Amino acid sequence: MKKIEFIVPLLNEQENIRLFYQSLLTELEGLSCLQYQITYIDDGSTDLSWQQIEQLSDQDSRVRGVRFSRNFGKEFAIEAGLRQSDADAVIVIDSDLQHPVAMVPEFIQAWQHEGYKVVSGVKARRQKESKLKSVLANSYYFLFNRLSGLALDQMTDFKLLDRQVVQAWLALPERERFFRGLVAWLGYREKTLEFVPLERVSGETSWSLRQLFSYARSSLVSFSYAPLKLISILSLVMLVFAVLLGVQSLFYKIMGYAEEGFTTVILTQLIIGCSIMFALSSIGSYIARIYDELKARPHYVISEQTTPEQQDARVTIFPREMKRESQSPSADLKQTH
Incomplete structure (x- = not known):
């Protein structure tokens, strides 16, 4: 029986964690032919997000949590989830419910029965936002597409990746990782599915205009000179x-x-x-x-995990290759209190 793992990066989403869990379970009820796991990656939340994750993990063995020692960024949270996974395929999805969980069966169908290695959610239209933000976003996609040679028009992090794609993505050596860009760069057979972003049920986005600008600048530098x-x-x-x-x-x-x-x-x-x-x-x-x-600093530091067998490893560091001459992936470095 094949296994699907849901990678859910989050920051200060205490009100949405359980709602997301319940919504996802509803959609998975008809998929009895698959095993699944839900992995929440807490990117240094300062609210009660981690406590919510711990409670869900105690109630359901298919739920586990990984907590960063501080905020390292969404890209590293996604990387942590991918490194933790041993599933046949992973689905990266946000916990704020703007990525519609109702599309999950369609993603799995495209992977399992149609043979696609990557299934990507593409915004049919942008969510409600200021005119300035919309113009800046469209300008960014135009620049990125022209300068990088990759087509990322309205592409999102809402993706299903086959195990083969995950391994290829993790093998890439650079520290600064642009998840969407690198998946597109790998070039595996991909299917795109349009969706309309839903309104947030509660809470507010943690992305400021300054952070979005920095994110855009970093991705452009990563993919174009x-x-x-x-x-x-x-x-x-x-x-x-x-x-x-x-x-x-x-x-x-x-x-x-x-x-x-x-x-x-x-x-x-x-x-x-x-x-x-x-x-x-x-x-x-x-x-x-x-x-x-x-x-060559570690990409992130894990301070806590809900998986019982890993409770003694209170700090886990995943470094990039420490020896430049070595081509093999570096071993995980663990420190215990």
Whole structure:
């Protein structure tokens, strides 16, 4: 009998955890031919989310929880869930019920009977949000698609991954992981299913505009070096501009009617100064990424788990490859109190 595991990353979702659990069980009642497990990844919640997970785990052996020592980010929470899994397929889904659990049987059908290795939920339309946020989101997808060569239009983290895909994803060496982008980059046979995001039953999103901007910037740097190429193009444009301006200045000087004032000088300095700052900012983003990779710090730290056999391992660290020359995955490093 095949096994499906639900990876549920969350942050401060105490009011939605049990609602999600009950909704999911309702949808799974008709799937008796499958074993399933629900794994909640608590990404450093400061409310009662962990207590809710512990209660569910005590009541149902198919529920387990993993708790980070602090907030490491959703991407690392997804990675932790994938590393913990031994299922034939995993479904990554949010606990806020905006990803419709009613589509889970359709995901499983596409994987089990149609042979797809990846099944992805795609937004048919965006949820209610400000005009600014909608414009920024659409601009991001346009830029990412053009710069990376991957099509992620309205793609979400709501995905089913076959075990083969999970293993290939985990084998990728980089520290900064963009889940959706890397799944698309792997190129396995994929089916997309449209859905309309549901309204949150309770609580508010933990994503601020600043965090979304940082997330978008990080994913663009991960999948494209176009900003570095843009520096070369910008340098060429500035060279042409400087030559034309120089020729014009010399012509006016020779003719004896050079313009008075510093307007041209000031504008030139502003343009050159902004171009230099843009270039330094772009280069700095890539240098910072290299610096993060070279530090080779653990991706996350697990402080607690609900699985009985792992209760003595209060802190679990999953590092990236500690030896650069080794191609084999690094072993899990565990520390006990």
